[in-house]
Amino acid sequence: MRAIYELLKITIGVAAGAGLVVFLNVNLHLFDGGPAIKPVEMSYADLAAINLTVATVVLGAVALIVGVVAVFGFQIIRTESVSNAELRVLKEMPGMVERELHRMENNGQLTSAMERAIYSGGSSDEDKSQGQAAYEE
Numbered sequence: 001m002r003a004i005y006e007l008l009k010i011t012i013g014v015a016a017g018a019g020l021v022v023f024l025n026v027n028l029h030l031f032d033g034g035p036a037i038k039p040v041e042m043s044y045a046d047l048a049a050i051n052l053t054v055a056t057v058v059l060g061a062v063a064l065i066v067g068v069v070a071v072f073g074f075q076i077i078r079t080e081s082v083s084n085a086e087l088r089v090l091k092e093m094p095g096m097v098e099r100e101l102h103r104m105e106n107n108g109q110l111t112s113a114m115e116r117a118i119y120s121g122g123s124s125d126e127d128k129s130q131g132q133a134a135y136e137e
Helices: 001-028 044-107 109-122 130-136
Strands: none
Touching: 001 044, 044 109
């Protein structure tokens, strides 16, 4: 949402600048009391070269703006997704743990695991993972 707001600010700024250029250009030509403008001797090839150069510069500027927006947009999206994931885990984890403990308690798994831990000083050999068995050897 913040990226859209920034893009909207840029768009409004560009539109306002273009409006000022058009307004000032029209006013300068309407109220210009100076000498008449002399026509410039220019071939179509020169005019095409100038227009293509301007188009290339504008395209480069647009590409630069899109690149900057993409970098900042990615960072914003990444930050928001991590934040949302953390909030969801914090919100749903207690309920999930409680449901799992109730399920284990109803199946008798929790009682047997607690008895093994209390009476034998730890879990049984069949419950140990390969990493724990390798660590103890």
